[in-house]
Amino acid sequence: MVKKLLWAASVAFFIQFLYFQQFQILSLTCFVMNEDMSITSETDDRMTSKVDMDSPDEVSGGESVPLKKGPWTSAEDAILVDYVMTHGEGNWNAVQRHSGLARCGKSCRLRWANHLRPDLKKGAFTPEEEQRILELHAKMGNKWARMAIELPGRTDNEIKNYWNTRTKRRQRAGLPVYPPEISFLASQNKQNEELGAFSSADAQNPNVLGINNFEIPAVEFKNLEYNHLLYPPPLGEIPVSSFLAQGHRAPYSSTYFLSPMHPSKRIRGSESMFSGSNGDILTSLQYQNDGSLLAQPSGFSSYSHNLTYDDHRSFSSVLPGSHACLNGNSSSSEPTWAMKLDLPSLQNQTENWGSPPSPLPSLESANILIQSPPAGHSESGSLSPSNSGLLDAVLYESQTMKASNDNSHQGKETSGDAVNNSCPDLKGWETYEDPISPLSRFSASVFSEYAPVSESSLHEFPSMATMPGCKIKQEIGDLSPLDEKDDTSNQTIFSSPNTQHAKNHLAFKDAFGSGFFDDCGWDCKQTHAVATSSGQACGHNSCSWDAMSAV
DNA sequence: AAGCGTTTCAACCGCTCGACA
DNA sequence: TTGTCGAGCGGTTGAAACGCT
Numbered sequence: 001m002v003k004k005l006l007w008a009a010s011v012a013f014f015i016q017f018l019y020f021q022q023f024q025i026l027s028l029t030c031f032v033m034n035e036d037m038s039i040t041s042e043t044d045d046r047m048t049s050k051v052d053m054d055s056p057d058e059v060s061g062g063e064s065v066p067l068k069k070g071p072w073t074s075a076e077d078a079i080l081v082d083y084v085m086t087h088g089e090g091n092w093n094a095v096q097r098h099s100g101l102a103r104c105g106k107s108c109r110l111r112w113a114n115h116l117r118p119d120l121k122k123g124a125f126t127p128e129e130e131q132r133i134l135e136l137h138a139k140m141g142n143k144w145a146r147m148a149i150e151l152p153g154r155t156d157n158e159i160k161n162y163w164n165t166r167t168k169r170r171q172r173a174g175l176p177v178y179p180p181e182i183s184f185l186a187s188q189n190k191q192n193e194e195l196g197a198f199s200s201a202d203a204q205n206p207n208v209l210g211i212n213n214f215e216i217p218a219v220e221f222k223n224l225e226y227n228h229l230l231y232p233p234p235l236g237e238i239p240v241s242s243f244l245a246q247g248h249r250a251p252y253s254s255t256y257f258l259s260p261m262h263p264s265k266r267i268r269g270s271e272s273m274f275s276g277s278n279g280d281i282l283t284s285l286q287y288q289n290d291g292s293l294l295a296q297p298s299g300f301s302s303y304s305h306n307l308t309y310d311d312h313r314s315f316s317s318v319l320p321g322s323h324a325c326l327n328g329n330s331s332s333s334e335p336t337w338a339m340k341l342d343l344p345s346l347q348n349q350t351e352n353w354g355s356p357p358s359p360l361p362s363l364e365s366a367n368i369l370i371q372s373p374p375a376g377h378s379e380s381g382s383l384s385p386s387n388s389g390l391l392d393a394v395l396y397e398s399q400t401m402k403a404s405n406d407n408s409h410q411g412k413e414t415s416g417d418a419v420n421n422s423c424p425d426l427k428g429w430e431t432y433e434d435p436i437s438p439l440s441r442f443s444a445s446v447f448s449e450y451a452p453v454s455e456s457s458l459h460e461f462p463s464m465a466t467m468p469g470c471k472i473k474q475e476i477g478d479l480s481p482l483d484e485k486d487d488t489s490n491q492t493i494f495s496s497p498n499t500q501h502a503k504n505h506l507a508f509k510d511a512f513g514s515g516f517f518d519d520c521g522w523d524c525k526q527t528h529a530v531a532t533s534s535g536q537a538c539g540h541n542s543c544s545w546d547a548m549s550a551v
Numbered sequence: 552a553a554g555c556g557t558t559t560c561a562a563c564c565g566c567t568c569g570a571c572a
Numbered sequence: 573t574t575g576t577c578g579a580g581c582g583g584t585t586g587a588a589a590c591g592c593t
Binding site: 069070071072106107110111114115157158161162165168169172 | 557558559560561562563564
Binding site for chain 3: 093164
């Protein structure tokens with residue numbers, strides 16, 4: 001009952017809003033038209049010079065009406081608003097026939113979607129929105145419409161313009177497009193794209209990904225459970241084993257993974273709704289000594305985190321497919337796990353890798369940006385033909401870690417020799433682990449253990465152990481988490497950042513399912529009015545506004 | 552104030568996709 | 573299976589606004 005009342009109030013408000021807007025427009029239009037039949041308004045007159053008329057177009061009744069191009073006038077807006085109010089959205093080509101508006105359907109749709117929709121948020125992007133756009137772009141690339149879905153009230157055009165402007169500005173300033181923490185995502189996406197042959201297909205293949213009948217082999221997570229027993233999370237927190245074991249089962253139904261979609265927007269079917277194919281973030285989980293669980297992008301050292309398991313939102317924010325992939329509380333302009341890592345223009349300064357800066361940079365450097373590498377460099381010695389530079393960042397850090405460990409662990413530097421030199425990238429990875437954390441091998445354990453399953457189901461991905469020229473040391477499943485007597489002997493040797501990222505990505509995707517912790521980024525209250533005004537459903541699963549639309 | 556370069560943003564264009572006959 | 577149409581996406585354009593000299 002309350003919902004019905006709320007819905008009725010919303011509808012009333014929406015109608016009032018539209019009529020008020022329309023009244024204003026019509027009043028202004030009448031005033032201007034009285035002055036001059038050229039139909040201009042205060043804001044339009046600057047544009048009328050460019051108004052163009054298309055060649056005559058056949059409309060109903062055989063009447064030939066030239067289609068107008070160029071800026072819209074208030075009068076045209078009013079006509080369009082009136083039409084949509086009467087007929088709802090869609091069937092845009094009929095607008096011309098029914099309303100006499102001398103605009104093509106595409107133009108009408110664009111005008112409505114970008115300017116006349118009542119749920120549009122005007123004004124500059126807020127810092128939160130800007131941060132979100134960064135994350136989304138890292139996650140999706142130039143999928144403006146999909147990004148707009150995640151930013152209620154914003155249009156794809158707005159986002160696109162913002163991004164292009166920002167990109168141009170930063171490139172001119174010699175800055176990279178992404179800050180480091182976002183850049184990592186972009187790197188993941190690039191690498192995923194390289195593996196798109198299996199990732200995109202798998203994302204849409206439930207037989208492979210196991211979307212609908214997903215079962216996580218318990219053995220894959222025995223290490224996790226084992227460590228969890230040793231390091232139970234604080235009271236009230238979700239146990240790792242529980243959410244791992246639950247997989248995507250209830251309460252996370254498969255539909256829960258689907259991104260909410262604006263009813264007025266259609267995502268092309270060829271694009272998977274699962275962002276996992278290009279949106280997963282590789283995450284290492286580590287229990288700290290205090291029992292809190294750290295999540296961090298695998299490949300980055302353990303000091304690059306602020307994220308603890310204490311904050312479920314934060315935690316989920318870095319899980320694959322999360323819409324809040326970096327910082328669940330996207331209200332913060334700085335991701336919760338933003339790497340306190342200073343990597344100044346490192347990607348085109350490989351010559352400096354030999355003398356890395358301190359691995360514990362100041363907080364002020366958190367937003368120091370990584371310079372995108374020149375194409376020549378990025379392709380050299382990389383498995384990736386389209387290296388985004390993040391691989392270099394990973395390599396850089398591995399070098400850094402190695403260099404810093406060269407001093408303190410010179411006596412231990414033996415396993416590296418065991419690595420075939422034809423796999424030079426490996427060296428930096430050897431000292432990656434945090435010897436303090438018993439779960440420092442979390443990601444390695446999961447991934448390497450899970451690897452055989454993944455590989456068996458995904459034949460296109462070569463086994464790490466079979467990579468030519470690389471001696472791979474698979475993580476030992478029955479290794480005691482407390483067995484720290486010999487760090488070097490238990491170190492997992494990654495075949496290469498690229499390969500391991502792909503494997504890790506794959507394993508996480510398989511383990512959690514894309515969008516497992518998908519957050520509801522859909523402002524149903526804002527958009528539902530428009531959706532239902534056109535007779536459409538909100539489209540959001542378990543959305544109470546959908547239920548109310550039946551009223 | 553004028554000139555010029557840059558930024559912003561609305562709009563267009565070409566293309567693809569899905570539905571349907 | 574093919575063709576048509578409506579819808580929508582992403583890239584691009586171009587004019588006004590803005591900022592600097």
